Amino acid sequence: MSTGAYMLDVVLLAVVAGSAVLTGWSARRILLPAWTGAPARLAESVCAVGVVIVVAELLGSVDEFKRWPVVAGIACVAVVAGVSGRRHSAGADLVNVQPQRSGHVPVAVAFLAVVVVATRSLKSALDALHSGMLSFDTVWYHLPFAARFVQDASLTHLHYVGNGPTTFYPANGEVVHAVGMLLFHGDLLSPVVNLAWLALALLAGWCAGRPYGVAPATMLATCLVAFLPVMGGAQAGTAGTDIAVLALLAAAVALLVNGHGSPAALGLAAVAAGLAAGTKLDAWSIVVALGILTVVLTHGRRLGTSLGWAAGVVVASGYWYLRNLVTVGNPFPWFGAGILPSTTAPADCGRTSVAHYLPHPGFLSAHVVPQLAPALGARWWLVVGLAAIGTATALLSPRPVIRGLAIVALVGGVAYLFTPATAGGHDARCFAFNTRFATPPLALALILLPIAFAARRFAPLLSVLALAFTLALTVHPSHELAPLLGAAALLSAAFFFRSGVQRALPRVANVVLVVAVALLAVLGGRHEQQAYARGRYVGATFSDPIARIAARLLHVHEARIAVTGLSENYPLYGSDLSNRVRYPASRDAARFAPYSTCRDWLLALADGHYDYVVTARESTGASPAAAWTRRYPGVRKLLASAPGDTHRGTHWTWQLFRLDRVERIDPKAACRRMVRP
Numbered sequence: 001m002s003t004g005a006y007m008l009d010v011v012l013l014a015v016v017a018g019s020a021v022l023t024g025w026s027a028r029r030i031l032l033p034a035w036t037g038a039p040a041r042l043a044e045s046v047c048a049v050g051v052v053i054v055v056a057e058l059l060g061s062v063d064e065f066k067r068w069p070v071v072a073g074i075a076c077v078a079v080v081a082g083v084s085g086r087r088h089s090a091g092a093d094l095v096n097v098q099p100q101r102s103g104h105v106p107v108a109v110a111f112l113a114v115v116v117v118a119t120r121s122l123k124s125a126l127d128a129l130h131s132g133m134l135s136f137d138t139v140w141y142h143l144p145f146a147a148r149f150v151q152d153a154s155l156t157h158l159h160y161v162g163n164g165p166t167t168f169y170p171a172n173g174e175v176v177h178a179v180g181m182l183l184f185h186g187d188l189l190s191p192v193v194n195l196a197w198l199a200l201a202l203l204a205g206w207c208a209g210r211p212y213g214v215a216p217a218t219m220l221a222t223c224l225v226a227f228l229p230v231m232g233g234a235q236a237g238t239a240g241t242d243i244a245v246l247a248l249l250a251a252a253v254a255l256l257v258n259g260h261g262s263p264a265a266l267g268l269a270a271v272a273a274g275l276a277a278g279t280k281l282d283a284w285s286i287v288v289a290l291g292i293l294t295v296v297l298t299h300g301r302r303l304g305t306s307l308g309w310a311a312g313v314v315v316a317s318g319y320w321y322l323r324n325l326v327t328v329g330n331p332f333p334w335f336g337a338g339i340l341p342s343t344t345a346p347a348d349c350g351r352t353s354v355a356h357y358l359p360h361p362g363f364l365s366a367h368v369v370p371q372l373a374p375a376l377g378a379r380w381w382l383v384v385g386l387a388a389i390g391t392a393t394a395l396l397s398p399r400p401v402i403r404g405l406a407i408v409a410l411v412g413g414v415a416y417l418f419t420p421a422t423a424g425g426h427d428a429r430c431f432a433f434n435t436r437f438a439t440p441p442l443a444l445a446l447i448l449l450p451i452a453f454a455a456r457r458f459a460p461l462l463s464v465l466a467l468a469f470t471l472a473l474t475v476h477p478s479h480e481l482a483p484l485l486g487a488a489a490l491l492s493a494a495f496f497f498r499s500g501v502q503r504a505l506p507r508v509a510n511v512v513l514v515v516a517v518a519l520l521a522v523l524g525g526r527h528e529q530q531a532y533a534r535g536r537y538v539g540a541t542f543s544d545p546i547a548r549i550a551a552r553l554l555h556v557h558e559a560r561i562a563v564t565g566l567s568e569n570y571p572l573y574g575s576d577l578s579n580r581v582r583y584p585a586s587r588d589a590a591r592f593a594p595y596s597t598c599r600d601w602l603l604a605l606a607d608g609h610y611d612y613v614v615t616a617r618e619s620t621g622a623s624p625a626a627a628w629t630r631r632y633p634g635v636r637k638l639l640a641s642a643p644g645d646t647h648r649g650t651h652w653t654w655q656l657f658r659l660d661r662v663e664r665i666d667p668k669a670a671c672r673r674m675v676r677p
Contacts, residue, residue: 005185012067015071020051020078023074024048024051027081031267042204043268047268060149061154065153065178103460103461106461107215109468110216110468115487118198119477120233121195121236122236123483126528132538133187136567139542139569140568140569142173143187143573145159145161149171149174150178160585161567162563164591168320169281170280170321173279186575191237194235197246201222201247202219202222204253205218206218209447212454224474226443228377228383228474229374229377241279248272248273248279252290269294270291271313272316274316275317282437285416286412286415286440286441290408291306291309297400297401328341342590349430350425353423357428367427368431371428371431376435383470386446386449386470390449392406394406394452408441409441412438415441450463537551543568544647549656552656553656556579557576559611560579560609561580562605562610565615582608584604598671602632605659613629614654616654619653622655630675632665632670633670634660636657637657641654
């Protein structure tokens, strides 16, 4: 990418981000004009995220999810919102958020702890910018979904990645990555997207405790969950969406407690909750529980509140479930009950939940409990214990909203126990990895700990110290120079704004400072962009044996690639995301089935006009698809595993074929043809 092209991309990013921020600010001025400080910024952030996703969905519904329409659409919404904000504020909510002072020591301890552990996220993001994003789900479906949105200029198509249930997942998180891909003609922004979600989560955590004078402690509680081992440094450097769900649900809770029954605040809380439900399925239990809580706490207008909550959730999440309904006749195709069209069972961890093993204490102690340390840290019992104390104490609170949030946390925890695949696989092997489904209720329970004790004299300071101590025992910060410098910059910025220094400086000095920071960001981004272009997936290692195949296709562009037997397919999309990667399969309503005969396989390859075919099997013998592909007219084998090859201790057999374009194919004759193995 030339410097000129990079600068154009930066300008477009500034237009999109600036327009989203302006829209959020204008909407907040109309809805909550009396709000200031952190709650106002949180409300604006929720609106900004929502407008980017909704505009992308609207354009993606008419096959116009393209670079210039997306930029123009978000900019136009900002103009309309700005004009509306100036002209009127009819029906505006005048409820003012009155914070309680937290004290200088708790604030200092909390900010120092957060900045220290943030080095972990900064290191993960930098590693991804230097070598590519490597986490399994990222290269299996998160980024492939985003890349397909860009290639198709549409969000309505189903994308099969070898596992039927995954095809129908809601994809708000992937849309954010797809917008970044449009702006930069690649995934340069993707490694840092989750840093933005982390910032939103910390802001929401702060706001949740602000009305009770414990904002530093509730921010630390959110930070603790975001940096649990299972979250991998708040998922920085990956396209995982658990941190996004955590941020959005925390935002919904924070808006709820700061709103004091305000209809506008409840509406924004519903939007935040809906954005979470449109990101991951496991958010639904808390979304529904929060909706019931808002209705219960509302006096005299419960019908209007319930309708308003439902409307906010549907607008922010309903797109994906409507897509499923239109495409296969079931908005939730994971559940059909034998009546509605339903998909097949997941191919990875099955459907076994933790609740399935609860009547078997011997199994739990042998296979589940030992996985708690790698998932929640060596002192997992301390994390869980603090969450239990927070929930129990909140249940005894005299404040109805605090008691209600404790019940929401319990509902979320029970729902996690019954969620399919939370303990799937042989000997519950997926339990540790899927404890991330429990992070939202766990975060809410920890947030309630300082809030429930807020009325006691020394509780705010003790809560901060307890959570900071637990964070220190759980998270291992990075000691490398670059993350430390980044953390120092964050700490300086926090001190700058917290102390009010910017208000004491002349306006010219502030402008010069902003310009200098922006210039440093642009220059640093250019350096990272060049490093990313050189090192992206070069010499990387994966869970599947795809490294040699990805290296062979590193400089291939505009190719069509068929894949079977492997999950980690994203590196095959190429550096410019121009390769079209597909898993050939037949579809019957919501069910996908790989082709099971030579004839069907060869016809699928011919109909798809594929240039390359990747076949693999976790075995010492080649897959049937490999034998069928060898019968394709003009096929050439480019790479193959050696006999008896292993990958991470498991036998694998894989092949990479090159196909010549042919006018016609006679599958019967081709399948009868004898070929050498």
